[in-house]
Amino acid sequence: MHRLRTIIGIELRQRVRSVGWYVLLGVFAVILIGLLGLSFAAFSLTTGGSEWFFSLVIMLVLLLTLLVSPTLSGSAVNGDRDAATLAPVQVTLATTGEIVLGKFLAAWISGLAFLVVAAPFLVIATIAGELNPAAIVTSLGILVIEVGVVAAIGVGLSAVIARPIFSVASTYLLVAALTLGTLIAFGLGGAALRTEATTVSRDVDWTAVPPGCDPSAPVRSSDCPSYDDLPCVESTTVYEQPRFDRVWWLLAANPFVILADATPPTYVGGNPTDLFTQFASGVRLAQLPPEEPTTYDGCARSAQWYADEYPSVQERVEGTTPSWFVGLLVQLILAGALLAWGVARTRTPAKRLPPGTRIA
Known part of the structure; x- marks a missing residue:
């Protein structure tokens, strides 16, 4: 000594x-x-x-x-x-x-x-x-x-x-x-290891709205349908998306990721409240594989649907490693x-x- x-x-x-x-x-x-x-x-x-x-x-x-x-x-x-x-x-x-x-x-x-x-x-x-x-x-x-x-x-x-x-x-x-x-x-690794993904979307058929008609207006003519009366159409899109869930481990040895991931996270309303939690959440979310297929329903406008379809960052991070x-x-x-x-x-x-x- x-x-x-x-x-x-x-x-x-x-x-x-x-x-x-x-x-x-x-x-x-x-x-x-x-x-x-x-x-x-x-x-x-x-x-x-x-x-x-x-x-x-x-x-x-x-x-x-x-x-x-x-x-x-x-x-x-x-x-x-x-x-x-x-x-x-x-x-x-x-x-x-x-x-x-x-x-x-x-x-x-x-x-x-x-x-x-x-x-x-x-x-x-x-x-x-x-x-x-x-x-x-x-x-x-x-x-x-x-x-x-x-x-x-x-x-x-x-x-x-x-x-x-x-x-x-x-x-x-x-x-x-x-x-x-x-x-x-x-x-680059996530972009190179991309796979085919499918998105199924349902949305209001705006072509069914007569010219000059406002479906959201409180007072409408008899030939002007309301928003709820409009028909819905479904479309399917096939595209390639990166697979960052296969290469997220490359970030494990990054000094900034280590600093952020080791620090206890803080959330308010399910969202990060500091830079540590923001960094760590981004790396944790990269572990999640993409959903297959991805669905979007623009015709369902209830608050419960949005809460179920779009969970908070804290809810998505839970269960990651x-x-x-x-x-x-x-x-x-x-x-x-x-x-x-x-x-x-x-x-x-x-x-x-x-x-x-x-x-x-």
């Missing part, structure tokens, strides 16, 4: 002495101030928008952290190797595992520093959001874990790849694959595998190193 603490201290002191570190924190704070002002201005125009405020701020903090964290961890090992500062540490009593683990924990702590900068904004969002305390605690916990996952990916790739610029780029690409890549694969723990497990396995691979590549004496690798 003493050696590990020493390595973490060295890493953090190097970052504290860097001017770029404070520039990043300052830019991060300025962006949050702008987003805070715009969010207050936007939600002040709507009623019931305060519940969305906290979830929006948390999502934005996660986005900014994912954009910044690779620069803090993507060159942790190979950057020291290029600067000839890794070899002096390797000849001490510190083991290879302690060196890589210490750099990972230092990168994680550095990423959490951005959450410290965001803490005042999160406090304001918590006060304004009026959210369930369980949602606040869960979302913050997932946010901390996601910062650690990105830090582990960056440190692992920095130990596996010889050049710092390539390891940082690879970290960004892997983070992009988890965020945008899963979303693109979900959209949460996926956040599976996606989080996939991320942890990926991060752990990269760290283990990085330890194996950093271990000395090395049997084989890439050409041009600096030792000391």
Whole structure:
């Protein structure tokens, strides 16, 4: 623990002495101030928008952290190797595992520093959001874990790849694959696996209305039928529709989906009241296979028919499967595998190193 603490201290002191570190924190704070002002201005125009405020701020903090964290961890090992500062540490009593683990924990702590900068904004969002305390605690916990996952990916790739610029780029690409890549694969996969669907519709035959006749008018002539007297016609439409229920699992490892799906949902009148629930409901509804055939009866105008035919989002989500723990497990396995691979590549004496690798 003493050696590990020493390595973490060295890493953090190097970052504290860097001017770029404070520039990043300052830019991060300025962006949050702008987003805070715009969010207050936007939600002040709507009623019931305060519940969305906290979830929006948390999502934005996660986005900014994912954009910044690779620069803090993507060159942790190979950057020291290029600067000839890794070899002096390797000849001490510190083991290879302690060196890589210490750099990972230092990168994680550095990423959490951005959450410290965001803490005042999160406090304001918590006060304004009026959210369930369980949602606040869960979302913050997932946010901390996601910062650690990105830090582990960056440190692992920095130990596996010889050049710092390539390891940082690879970290960004892997983070992009988890965020945008899963979303693109979900959209393209669902569109590619489309199947034939049928819609049977019944609607009023408006061609039976005489010219100049208004069926909804309270006073009508004898030759002007009422709305209830108009005949109904049935039509059948055959078309192809995407099958997102077959590829929804691609979104399980998306950091934003994990954050939204792990947070306890909140509904009012069966509809989502925050961004977490909106995201999670969208992914859960993608699990539902399409109805075959789909029916629409425009001639049935009772309120009970509409209630039975169009259930609320909460009613449709009930019975679907949460996926956040599976996606989080996939991320942890990926991060752990990269760290283990990085330890194996950093271990000395090395049997084989890439050409041009600096030792000391």
